[in-house]
Amino acid sequence: MDDPVRHVLERLHDALEDVAHALLLDPVERAVVADDGAPAHLLAGARSIVTALDAVVATDARASAIVDAGDATLYAVHLAGGLAAVLVGPAAWNVALARRTADPLLGELLTDELAELVRRPARPTATAATPPGGTPGTGTRAQALRADAIRHVARGD
Numbered sequence: 001m002d003d004p005v006r007h008v009l010e011r012l013h014d015a016l017e018d019v020a021h022a023l024l025l026d027p028v029e030r031a032v033v034a035d036d037g038a039p040a041h042l043l044a045g046a047r048s049i050v051t052a053l054d055a056v057v058a059t060d061a062r063a064s065a066i067v068d069a070g071d072a073t074l075y076a077v078h079l080a081g082g083l084a085a086v087l088v089g090p091a092a093w094n095v096a097l098a099r100r101t102a103d104p105l106l107g108e109l110l111t112d113e114l115a116e117l118v119r120r121p122a123r124p125t126a127t128a129a130t131p132p133g134g135t136p137g138t139g140t141r142a143q144a145l146r147a148d149a150i151r152h153v154a155r156g157d
Contacts, residue, residue, distance in 0.1 A: 004117060005034050008109045012087065015101050020072065021088040026118055027054035027078065033118050038088060045069055046076065046086040053078040066095050075099070077106050082115045 005024060012022040023046050024033040030051075035043055049065050057063040057078050067074045073093035078084040085106050089098065 004114055008085075008114070009034055009036055011105065011109060012085070012102070015105050016087065016089075016098055018089045018093060018098065019087050020090065023086040023088070024118075025050045025084045025086065026115070027051070027084055028115075029119055033083060042069070042072060042074070042088055045074060046088075049074060049076045049086065050078060050084040053084065068092070075102070077103070077110070079107070079110050082112055083110050083118065085110060 008024065009022045013019060021036040021038040021042065022034075023036055023038055023043065025031070025046065026033050027050055032043065032047070038046070045067065049067055053063040053065060053076060062077065062079050064075070064077045067076070068091070071091055073089045073091060073095060074086055075089065075093075075095045075098065076084060076086045087098070087102060089095070
């Protein structure tokens with residue numbers, strides 16, 4: 001199955017050649033969906049911008065912001081109830097020109113279906129209980145080590 005988030009990032013990069021990074025954030029879950037390899041300071045700035053936009057966006061509304069960060073220009077778009085995108089371009093980036101292409105594309109890509117897909121909880125890993133007196137069943141290595149530690153404490157080893 002194709003990764004819809006990767007598809008969104010690829011479409012944004014293909015349409016906007018000046019974009020160095022395309023970030024997707026989920027303001028509802030307060031999580032970064034895709035960071036596109038952006039440096040930490042740009043990621044922190046993007047999170048701050050999206051948090052501010054989330055505070056002002058109303059139902060069925062859209063909010064956007066342009067921030068000149070010195071070494072880059074950030075253009076953030078937040079659609080109500082959905083995901084937020086932050087496009088990172090070069091310093092003094094002509095965002096007005098880029099918006100002609102970006103805004104319709106973001107409206108098409110940042111759908112409610114994509115937001116629901118991103119927010120869908122991952123299936124839990126199946127683990128088995130440790131059989132009495134036996135070795136741990138299927139599970140992660142960390143679970144096996146924890147089970148061993150608990151057995152040692154219980155036995156007084």
